[in-house]
Amino acid sequence: MQIRTLLQHAHSELTHDTLYKPKTTAKPSIKRTVAKSMALIEATxxxxxxxxxxxASASEPQRQLLDYLSTTYRKGTGLEPGQERSNQLVVDxxxxxLPQETSARIEEFLTAKNYIFEKIKEQNGQRHFFNQPAVLLAYFLVEKMPAQTRENWPIDSDDLAKIFSDLGAAF
Structure with missing residues (x-):
């Protein structure tokens, strides 16, 4: 929006006095150049x-997963999920x-291990990451692919170690 506004403003500054004031007559070559500049603004x-x-289209799968995680976090813990950058870092x-039908796979996992919501609530206010909906994805990842999760973890590993411990796995 700002780029378009700046370009349009610059265009009007250049052309107003020359093209729209009756005292001044613009040559046809000037009018062509002005028309080309307006076409360039429109193309840009x-x-x-x-x-x-x-x-937006490329990031839609990530956005859908984060929406699912937020809804599930809220429903499972009764707490309002945080919306920090750490969520996007973990998802990215x-x-x-991630497997096909990720949300369904996470849902199955959380149904089988419903104690995870209690573990999250215990850490609420103590560990920042446990206030984020991406913590649900982290539990899923640790259960399903622990080595890849440890290797690719993008944020503080202390929280990841706690998740491993909650699932009875060695970090």
Missing amino acids: DEFFEQAMKDL AFMEF
């Missing part, structure tokens, strides 16, 4: 809009390793 605007759509670090 279209490119940025397409880039924004493409970026493991997105390529």
